[in-house]
Amino acid sequence: MPLSQKMGWTEHTHERRGHPTNTTILTSDALGPAIRALREGQVVAFPTETVYGLGADGLNDAACRRIFVAKGRPSDNPLILHVLGPEDLEGLVAELPVAAQRLIAAFWPGPLTVVVPATEKVPLSVRAGLDTVAVRAPSHPVARRLIAGLGSPIAAPSANLSGRPSPTTASAVYEDMRGRIPFIVDGGSAEVGLESTVVDCTTQPVTLLRAGGIGRGRLCDVVGEVVIATANSPVRSPGMKYRHYAPKSPLIWVQSTDDAFVRRILPDIVSAHRRWALIAPDVMKGLQASWFYGLGSDDVSAAHRLFDAMRTMDQHNPDAIVVIWESQGGLGLAISNRLEKASGRRVMPE
Numbered sequence: 001m002p003l004s005q006k007m008g009w010t011e012h013t014h015e016r017r018g019h020p021t022n023t024t025i026l027t028s029d030a031l032g033p034a035i036r037a038l039r040e041g042q043v044v045a046f047p048t049e050t051v052y053g054l055g056a057d058g059l060n061d062a063a064c065r066r067i068f069v070a071k072g073r074p075s076d077n078p079l080i081l082h083v084l085g086p087e088d089l090e091g092l093v094a095e096l097p098v099a100a101q102r103l104i105a106a107f108w109p110g111p112l113t114v115v116v117p118a119t120e121k122v123p124l125s126v127r128a129g130l131d132t133v134a135v136r137a138p139s140h141p142v143a144r145r146l147i148a149g150l151g152s153p154i155a156a157p158s159a160n161l162s163g164r165p166s167p168t169t170a171s172a173v174y175e176d177m178r179g180r181i182p183f184i185v186d187g188g189s190a191e192v193g194l195e196s197t198v199v200d201c202t203t204q205p206v207t208l209l210r211a212g213g214i215g216r217g218r219l220c221d222v223v224g225e226v227v228i229a230t231a232n233s234p235v236r237s238p239g240m241k242y243r244h245y246a247p248k249s250p251l252i253w254v255q256s257t258d259d260a261f262v263r264r265i266l267p268d269i270v271s272a273h274r275r276w277a278l279i280a281p282d283v284m285k286g287l288q289a290s291w292f293y294g295l296g297s298d299d300v301s302a303a304h305r306l307f308d309a310m311r312t313m314d315q316h317n318p319d320a321i322v323v324i325w326e327s328q329g330g331l332g333l334a335i336s337n338r339l340e341k342a343s344g345r346r347v348m349p350e
C-alpha cells in the first residue's frame, strides 16, 4: 500500500506534457515533505488566513517561474512575498516609506499587503520586472511554519487557476491544481475568505490597489488619506487589467436585502430560468431556488463563504446564479468588488 494511502492522503495523477505529477494533500501536522519540496524549488499550495496560496522559494527565480506555469498566470502580473515580519524585509526592500511602516505596525501579521521599492535581490519573476515588491506577513500558523522552515520568504499568488475564484479550502485548490503541483497543505477553511488588502505605499497619499481583508476605514485611521485606484489611475496593480472570475452561468447581483424589494423583483429575474441557484443571507432560505447557499447574516460570514458559494453553485451548472447581498463599510467594499467583477447584471432599488 502506498504511504499516502496509509496516511489517508489523497493522490491524483494527471498526464501533463508527458510528465505525470502526483498531487498529495498533506495534513498540517506533517510539513516535512512540503518544506523539502520548497527547498528543491518546487511549488506547494498552503493555507493562509485570507485564501490559499501557491508558494515557492521567494528568492529562487526558477522556482517562482514554476508558479506562473502551474497557475497559467501572465508573467507580467507580480507575486506577493510572504514573510514572518518586517525584520525579514532587510535586503529585499530599498526603502520602507513611513506609511508602510505604520500600516505594518498596525496590521501585521494579517491580511494586508504593502507595495514598496524593491532591491535587486527580489527575483525579476516575483516583481514581474517592476522596481517594487508586494510584501505581506500572514498570520496563519501553517503559513508561518512553512516560511520559518524554508528560512526564506515564500512568493505566492492565490492558489486558483488564473481566472477562477481564489480557493478557500484544500479541496478547492485540488480542483484547480491536481496534477500540476506535488503538495497541497490542508489547513482547513480560510478564515477571512477574501484576499488581502493591497496598498501601494510608493505614492503620497498611499493608493488602495485592491480592497480586501482590512477595510479602507481602518487604513485611514492609521495613515490618514487613502486614494482608491481605478482603471485610469496613474498607479494601478498589474492584476487590475486581467479578467477576474465570472461563473459559467450568468450571475445576477441583487444589491439589496430589503425583503419587500427582493420579493417584488425576484419573480421577474428568475422567470426565464428553470434551474437557478441562490446565494443570499441565511434568512432567505425559504425563497424557492433549485439550490441555496447561505452567506450568513453579516459581512464577516459573507466574505468567509462567498468564493466557496460561487464555486459550489457553479458546479451545478444552473441557468442562472442570483446573489442577494448588500454590504456596509468594513469588508463591504471588498465583497462588492468581487461581486461586481463576477456579475453580468446588477439590480438595486432606485
Ligand code: TXA
Pocket: 048, 050, 051, 052, 053, 054, 077, 078, 079, 080, 111, 113, 115, 127, 130, 132, 133, 134, 136, 156, 157, 158, 159, 194, 195, 196, 197, 198, 209, 210, 236, 237, 238, 239, 240
Ligand atoms: O491574500 C492574499 O493576498 C493572497 C494570499 C495567498 O496571500 N494572495 C493573493 O495573490 O491574492 P494574488 O497574486 O492573487 O494577488 C496579488 C495582487 C495582484 O493583483 C498583483 O497584480 C498585485 O497584488 N501586485 C503584486 N505585486 C505588485 C506590485 N509590485 N505592484 C503592484 N501590484 C502588485
Ligand code: MG
Pocket: 157, 158, 166
Ligand atoms: Mg489571485
